[in-house]
Amino acid sequence: MSSYRIAVGTLDGKEITEHFGTSKGFRIIEIDQETDAEKPLADIEVVHSEKCGQGHDNEMLAAKIQALLDWNVSVVIVSKIGPGSERLLTKNQLQVLTASGSLDTVLGKVKYFYKNHHFH
Numbered sequence: 001m002s003s004y005r006i007a008v009g010t011l012d013g014k015e016i017t018e019h020f021g022t023s024k025g026f027r028i029i030e031i032d033q034e035t036d037a038e039k040p041l042a043d044i045e046v047v048h049s050e051k052c053g054q055g056h057d058n059e060m061l062a063a064k065i066q067a068l069l070d071w072n073v074s075v076v077i078v079s080k081i082g083p084g085s086e087r088l089l090t091k092n093q094l095q096v097l098t099a100s101g102s103l104d105t106v107l108g109k110v111k112y113f114y115k116n117h118h119f120h
Contacts, residue, residue, distance in 0.1 A: 002033040005041070006110065007068050008103060009078035013043075016099050016106055020081040020089075021061070028071045029107070036111045044071070061085060065092055077106060 007026040009018025018024070028041045046064045065088060068076060075095045089096050099106045 003030050004033065004075065004114065005030050005071060005073045006075040006077060006107075007044075007071065007073045008106075009076075010103060013040075014103055016077060016079050016101065016103055018078055020064075020076070020078040020085045020096075023064075023078060026068070026076075028073065031107075031111060031114070033114065038107065041071070061088060065089060065094070068094060075110065077110070 006029050008029065009016060009020060009023045009025075010027050011017055011025060013027055018026075023046065025043055025045045027043050030039045030041055031037070032039075044067055046060075046067060069092060073094065075097060076089060077097045077099055079100045080098060081089075081096055086096050097106075097110065099109075
């Protein structure tokens with residue numbers, strides 16, 4: 001059985017709301033490539049450092065990326081992402097998609113894209 005995992009920047013599980021750099025949490029979802037069945041695996045929370053006003057904390061970004069890698073995620077979906085964060089994700093073989101709105105709508109597009117383009 002072939003499946004892939006995505007991490008979605010969402011707080012309520014319904015809408016894609018989170019900017020990668022400031023996101024507090026991700027929902028990890030496994031999708032079966034044959035049937036398109038979705039299996040939510042976990043909601044992970046990323047703890048931010050207390051340093052305010054210093055932009056993105058590189059250690060925090062590294063920890064966030066490592067958490068996604070630990071879950072074997074291959075696609076990250078967020079509402080926005082800065083160029084530095086996107087480069088770091090790409091360097092770690094993570095596909096980045098930016099989208100907003102309904103999670104169901106975006107997942108439908110991701111499944112379609114995966115079936116037709118296979119980014120592995």
